[in-house]
Amino acid sequence: MASKNIPVMRCQKCNSYYVPVKYSCNSCGSRELEIVKVDGTTLIYSHTTIRIPPEVYRDQVPYDIALVILQEIPGLMFTSRVMCSGENKIEIGKEVVFTGTDELGYRFELKRGMPDV
Amino acid sequence: MxxxxxxxxxxxxxxxxxxxxxxxxxxxxxxxxxxxxxxxxxxxxxxxxxxxxxxxxxxxxxxxxxxxxxxxxxxxxxxxxxxxxxxxxxxxxxxxxxxxxxxxxxxxxxxxxxxxxxxxTEKNTAAIASGMDWEQEGKTGLTFPGFFALVAQRYMYEYGCKMDHISSVCVKNRSNGVKNPRARFRKEVTLEDVLKGKQIVDPLRLHDCCPVxxxxxxxxxxxxxxxxxxxxxxxxILGAGQGLGTSTAYEMPNLVSIGATVEAARQAYKMSGIKPGDVDVVELHDCFSIAEVVDCEDLGFFEKGRGAFAAFDGETRIGGKIPINPSGGLLSKGHPVGATGAGQMYEICKQLRGEHENQVKDAEIGLVHNLGGSGAVSTVHILRRR
Structure with missing residues (x-):
């Protein structure tokens, strides 16, 4: 199961992709940017566990944050909360699945099922 | 000019x-x-x-x-x-x-x-976090230490080193800080102390992080x-450069290199005509152990992937290939955020005057590197005594 319906911003003039919100296209300068939903394979690029948070997130520690890449659109990366469950540990290269966005931004979870090779 | x-x-x-x-x-x-x-x-x-x-x-x-x-x-x-x-x-x-x-x-x-x-501490944490792009990245709960933890994790993955290598920076800088009366911490630590320290933001532990x-x-x-x-x-002042990086981790084209540093260094080297091999002493921005590793590579003192091994092998101690942070750096001196860059200049001037408490012998040319935000801005100054 690949990730589906990840909201990103696309420049209507030159087709560059960005993590929302972007107010102008850094490639062509256009302000005609739209939110589109994209699908693809999402992988952990790097990760950390936050144990000393900003005060507003004090009741959430420890929590995992990862940079997630979308293989189909090179250069597009998401700073995200990632949910891990049980024995399945977060590691660079592991596949994750998009589960939605909320006030904290993007959320992914480690892909369940067959162990990673 | x-x-x-x-x-x-x-x-x-x-x-x-x-x-x-x-x-x-x-x-x-x-x-x-x-x-x-x-x-x-x-x-x-x-x-x-x-x-x-x-x-x-x-x-x-x-x-x-x-x-x-x-x-x-x-x-x-x-x-x-x-x-x-x-x-x-x-x-x-x-x-x-x-x-x-x-x-x-x-x-x-x-x-x-x-x-x-x-x-x-809460006020400090919140205030320091205001330097991130809050609209885009701060809201996820990522912090500055978290940013450098992401860099460290990726760095180890790409170059096959361990925290033993990266954290050897802390041992060296804390040892340097012992002699510096301006340093907050003036006690040595062993690599074992660092590797057993309190986990702050994986894989970084207590001594990997500079104090306020x-x-x-x-x-x-x-x-x-x-x-x-x-x-x-x-x-x-032979050269002065300032570079712009990205304001978020996810926009960085390469997580193991800070673009702002590379650009500031390029300008300062060009203006001064000095090459990395000419530099006798360096004060660079070691807000975290991994930051010194990435900085020393971005400034041209070591090839990419060599910085952590170089610290581990003693190449950045006084007497090594290129002495880095003989003041003890931010890891020993502490990081009064707005003062740090001027403090680094002060330390290098003391070195070039031959007046430093932890003197690098015959230092003539010094480099100062300061870094702000999650890789957002950097300055590099190259100094020489007459």
């Missing part, structure tokens, strides 16, 4: 300066620099002050005029605060350099100050052709 020379330096100790206000420590550092230069305060044509978060931490803004009035500077001069998070002090120095090299001023006072330890501090440092910059009138130990 006119030459610019450092003719006076001043610094408070970095650490917990109990009972001393932001105004007091900045005034002391500036007075020390003015007295060291042997100028009259009325000789000063402009004042740049680096500071990050005095508004949030001690409820005091408009601090460049505040400190200028505390010193009794002339009323016909521009007094300006500059802010670039942890790079604020470096930016202040570079602005002073630009005014003199451009011919607008003859003598400029530059300084950096931060007062942190009187505020609670109070502190102020100041420099008097002067047109080079006047410098001999004031000092027997002039330090020329």
């Amino acid at each position: 006119r030459g610019v020379t450092i003719i006076g330096i001043g610094s408070t100790p970095f650490g917990v300066l109990e009972g001393k206000s932001l105004k007091e420590i900045a005034t002391i550092a500036c007075l020390d620099a003015i007295n060291d230069a042997g100028i009259d305060k009325n000789d000063i044509d402009a004042f740049y002050l680096g500071n990050y978060i005095s508004g949030i931490l001690v409820n005091q803004e408009t601090i460049a005029p505040l400190i200028a009035n505390s010193l009794g500077l002339r009323k016909d001069i521009a007094c300006t605060k500059v802010e670039g998070a942890c790079c604020s002090g470096g930016i202040a120095c570079r602005h002073g350099f630009l005014l003199i090299s451009g011919g607008f001023c003859d003598i400029v006072l530059v300084a950096g100050v931060e007062k942190m330890t009187s505020a609670s 501090s109070d502190g102020a440092a100041a420099l008097v910059l002067c047109r080079s052709d006047w410098a001999d009138k004031f000092t027997k130990k002039p330090i020329d």
Whole structure:
């Protein structure tokens, strides 16, 4: 199961992709940017566990944050909360699945099922 | 372009300066620099002050005029605060350099100050986090330590090293800090201490992170052709660069290299005609152990992937291939955010004058690297004694 319906911003003039919100296209300068939903394979690029948070997130520690890449659109990366469950540990290269966005931004979870090779 | 020379330096100790206000420590550092230069305060044509978060931490803004009035500077001069998070002090120095090299001023006072330890940890954490892109990335709960943890994790993955190698930076810098009276921490740590330390933000532990501090440092910059009138130990600024990086981790084209540093270094090397191999001593921005590793590569002292192994092998100690952070760095001195860049300049000037408590023998050329935000801004200065 690949990730589906990840909201990103696309420049209507030159087709560059960005993590929302972007107010102008850094490639062509256009302000005609739209939110589109994209699908693809999402992988952990790097990760950390936050144990000393900003005060507003004090009741959430420890929590995992990862940079997630979308293989189909090179250069597009998401700073995200990632949910891990049980024995399945977060590691660079592991596949994750998009589960939605909320006030904290993007959320992914480690892909369940067959162990990673 | 006119030459610019450092003719006076001043610094408070970095650490917990109990009972001393932001105004007091900045005034002391500036007075020390003015007295060291042997100028009259009325000789000063402009004042740049680096500071990050005095508004949030001690409820005091408009601090460049505040400190200028505390010193009794002339009323016909521009007094300006500059802010670039942890790079604020470096930016202040570079602005002073630009005014003199451009011919607008003859003598400029530059300084950096931060007062942190009187505020609670929560207030500090929240204030420091304001340097991130909150609309985009801060909201996820990522912190500055978290940013450098992401860099460390990826760095180990790409180059096959372990925290043993990266954390050897802490052992070296803490050892250097023992001799520095301006350092907050003056006790050695072993690699075992570091690797068993409290987990802060995986894979970084307690000693991998620099402490908050109070502190102020100041420099008097002067047109080079006047410098001999004031000092027997002039330090020329041969090159000054400032680069722009990204404001978020996810926009970085390469997580194991800070683009702002690479660009600032490129400008400073080009302006000075100096190459990395010519440099005798370096003070660079080791806010975290991994930061020193990435910085020393981005500044051209080691190939990509070699920095952690070089520290582990002792190549960055005094007596090694290139001594890095003989002051003890931010890891020992502490990080009074807005003061750090000016404090680094102070340490290198002491080295080039041959007056440092942890002296690199015969140091003639020094490099200073300051970094702010999550890789957002960096300055590099290259200095040489006459």
